[in-house]
Amino acid sequence: MAVFTAVTETQLGAWMRDYDLGDVVEFRGIQSGIENSNFFLTTTRGEYVLTIFEKLSADQLPFYLDLMRHLASHRVPVPDPMPRGDGALFGLLHGKPATIVTKLDGVPELAPGVEHCTEVGQMLARMHLAGRDFKGDQPNLRSLPWWEETVPAVLPFLEEAQRDLLSGELAHQRALFASPDYAALPGGPCHCDLFRDNVLFAHANPAPGHEVRLGGFFDFYFAGCDKWLFDVAVTVNDWCVDLATGKLDRARAVALLRAYQTVRPFTSAEVRHWNDMLRAGAYRFWVSRLYDFYLPRSAELLKPHDPGHFERILRERRAGDASDVLHAEPGSCN
Known part of the structure; x- marks a missing residue:
């Protein structure tokens, strides 16, 4: 369980005096995540999630919490931060910023099918459009400047072929980011980490005509203002791949992209650079998994993810052109 900061019930009770959420009924750590300490919190008023931020500063946090509030107000199903007595959306717990948000209904679908990818694609496009009038402005903190800073730290741990791949792709992405086409790509607030374990599906009482119902997106603490195409690529690289090989699952990729484009069609520049963005997402x-694997922080029962998974995905994206899935007809997905 990734719990960097332990909290006792006595400490929690004292801290929650600044909230009007009732008495604590249950409090337990969440067995996921490698960046923050997360806890399920049940009170006499409802169910919530408490997050203690291990790396984000108090200056950075308002962007994420304000974005979640904005999206929730636009009927995008995301956790809604709870205000304290003074109206603030977070406070300090053990000297670290901490917040309480509403708990969404549902469970993750770790073996998604076409129907799950359809729901995710449509909601991702809705989320992007809902963020157009959001006033916050913070870049994706894990984009090119972070890659340039982090890659030199992990290169000494790698074999020659891996070093060549890491350095070669960085040069490719630098050139892309400096191009007029990249500047023209539409963008705004992005989730930037919409993996299958950051989406919930409520399986009870599905919406008419649907076998599944999306419960919501959560864990926005890698969010930032970026190109929407990058956000789609990150999502496809997780939801629409064979986990053993990193190859795209064509049926799932077509379903997600068709659903997304029914809400927000891609521009011609986005179509041209779709494969570049898949490479950027991988x-x-x-890079982040290499860093966590070779230069880990201490934490209670922390288990870094396998970096080899995204190395395989990157090699697959470099080896082939995935642009054909953008306009494929449903019958061509086999």
Whole structure:
């Protein structure tokens, strides 16, 4: 369980005096995540999630919490931060910023099918459009500047072929980011980490005509203002791949992209650079997993993810052109 900061019930009770959420009924750590300490919190008023931020500063946190409030107000199903007595959306617990948000209904679907990818694609596009009038402005903190800072730290741990791949892809992405086409790509607030374990599905009483119902997106603490195409690519690289090989699952990829584009069609520049963004999405997570694997922080029962998974995905994206899935007809997905 990734719990960096332990909290006793006595400490929690004292801290929650600044909230109007009733008495604590249950409090337990969440067995996921490698960046923050997360806890399920049940009170006499409802169910919530408490997050203690291990790396984000108090200056950075308002962007994420304000974005979640904005999206919730636009009927995008996301956790809603609870205000304290003074109206603030977070406070300090053990000297670290901490917040309480509403708990969404549902469970993750770790073996998604076409129907799950359809729901995710449509909601992701709705989320992007809902963020257009959001006033906050913070870049994706795990984009090119972070790659340039982090890659030199992990290169000494790698074999020659891996070093060549890491350095070669960084050069490719630098050139892309400096291009006029990249500047023209539409963007705004992005989740930037919409993996299958950051989405919930409520399986009871599905909406008419649907076998599944999306319960919501959560864990926005890697969110930032970026190109929408990057956000889609990150999502496809997780939801629409064979986990053993990193190859795209064509049926799932077509379903997610068709659903997304029924809400927000891609521009011509986005179509041209779709494969570049798939590579960028794979690169971002290969770099971060290499860093967590070789330069880990101490934590209670922390288990870093396998960096080899995104190395395989990056090699697959570099080896082939995935643009054909953008306009494929449903019958061509086999």
